[in-house]
Amino acid sequence: MNKILVTGGAGYIGSHTVVELMNSWYEVVIVDNFSNSNPGSIDGIERIIGRRPVLVEADCSDYSQMHELFKKHSDIAGVIHFAALKAVGESVEKPLEYYRNNILSIINLLSLLREFGGKHFVFSSSCTVYGQPDVLPVTEQSPLKPAMSPYGNTKKVGEDIIRDTVLASANISAIALRYFNPIGAHPSSEIGELPLGKPDNLVPFITQTAAGIRPKLQIFGNDYNSPDGTAIRDYFHVVDLAKAHVLALDRLFKGSNKSNFEVFNVGAGQGVTVLEIVKAFEKVSGKKLNYEIVGRRAGDIEKVWADTSLAEKELGWKVKSSLEDALLTAWNWEKKVRGI
Numbered sequence: 379m380n381k382i383l384v385t386g387g388a389g390y391i392g393s394h395t396v397v398e399l400m401n402s403w404y405e406v407v408i409v410d411n412f413s414n415s416n417p418g419s420i421d422g423i424e425r426i427i428g429r430r431p432v433l434v435e436a437d438c439s440d441y442s443q444m445h446e447l448f449k450k451h452s453d454i455a456g457v458i459h460f461a462a463l464k465a466v467g468e469s470v471e472k473p474l475e476y477y478r479n480n481i482l483s484i485i486n487l488l489s490l491l492r493e494f495g496g497k498h499f500v501f502s503s504s505c506t507v508y509g510q511p512d513v514l515p516v517t518e519q520s521p522l523k524p525a526m527s528p529y530g531n532t533k534k535v536g537e538d539i540i541r542d543t544v545l546a547s548a549n550i551s552a553i554a555l556r557y558f559n560p561i562g563a564h565p566s567s568e569i570g571e572l573p574l575g576k577p578d579n580l581v582p583f584i585t586q587t588a589a590g591i592r593p594k595l596q597i598f599g600n601d602y603n604s605p606d607g608t609a610i611r612d613y614f615h616v617v618d619l620a621k622a623h624v625l626a627l628d629r630l631f632k633g634s635n636k637s638n639f640e641v642f643n644v645g646a647g648q649g650v651t652v653l654e655i656v657k658a659f660e661k662v663s664g665k666k667l668n669y670e671i672v673g674r675r676a677g678d679i680e681k682v683w684a685d686t687s688l689a690e691k692e693l694g695w696k697v698k699s700s701l702e703d704a705l706l707t708a709w710n711w712e713k714k715v716r717g718i
């Protein structure tokens with residue numbers, strides 16, 4: 379019983395995790411509706427590991443489609459749930475779409491795990507649940523703050539639904555990983571982040587600007603309380619994040635989890651400013667980046683970085699790649715995609 383359903387497995391973090399799972403001992407079934415991902419990533423996964431994961435094209439928020447999938451793969455032992463809408467700004471415009479998609483998906487997957495006897499659930503949560511923390515770095519015990527957006531609230535409510543469900547279902551155990559800011563791409567440049575349209579996130583915007591697709595990067599605010607005035611985040615390599623999922627799943631399979639619902643921060647544990655990212659990118663790419671400082675972006679917090687000692691102690695996980703490595707792989711991927 380080693381079959382894992384990876385929802386959103388064609389997406390950015392999902393595809394990197396599928397590679398690590400298949401390189402470990404797991405058999406993978408991907409479910410994706412390609413609403414914000416690309417079937418090409420399945421080819422990339424195959425080129426990296428020499429085997430192709432099983433792919434089901436379906437929508438996790440559609441119970442009957444998911445029921446069909448579980449009927450066909452009734453030996454699914456666990457789920458890693460990535461599939462979600464994730465644009466913070468869009469979620470403010472379309473809250474019902476975000477709640478319907480992100481929340482129904484969780485409810486469907488937990489219901490089907492219960493019905494078909496699957497036991498393990500790993501959830502993509504986010505440091506967004508901490509809001510602007512009063513004390514840094516944030517630990518898993520830091521207080522949760524009211525979400526700044528419907529998207530952020532789907533992560534908070536998602537954790538609540540999972541916690542309540544596993545407490546009532548002795549057979550299911552779950553781990554929520556609270557991601558900080560994953561960046562970079564697989565070192566092979568076969569898979570990476572490929573945002574549809576204008577990127578929301580900093581690093582894809584930087585690489586697209588360096589590739590000449592965007593005229594300039596706008597840096598949102600230089601009046602924050604930080605060494606250079608720009609906001610601070612905890613950036614880390616997506617391959618390290620992918621490995622955290624394998625360790626979380628291993629922990630559930632081994633039964634070494636200490637409760638039915640556990641939460642871990644996953645980040646580098648270091649705060650870096652936007653301008654430091656720009657400088658590090660210029661150094662590794664050898665490209666001068668065109669940028670301007672503009673006003674703050676609505677809903678942004680000033681600074682956040684993780685205390686990752688719990689993940690280190692319990693999962694044996696810690697970042698291995700440097701910020702520079704991560705930025706270089708992001709740039710190599712962008713160059714490959716654009717044929718530069």
Ligand code: UFG
Pocket residue numbers: 464466504505506529530558559578579580581583595596597598599609610611652675678
């Ligand atoms: N930034 C810019 N210019 C850009 C894009 C981003 O200056 O074009 C800045 C942001 O203002 C922020 C930093 O770069 O200070 C990082 O921004 P990202 O959008 O890359 O990441 P965020 O930390 O804002 O967002 C991430 C996830 C969200 C999640 C949020 C929770 O991408 O899904 O963390 O804090 F909701």
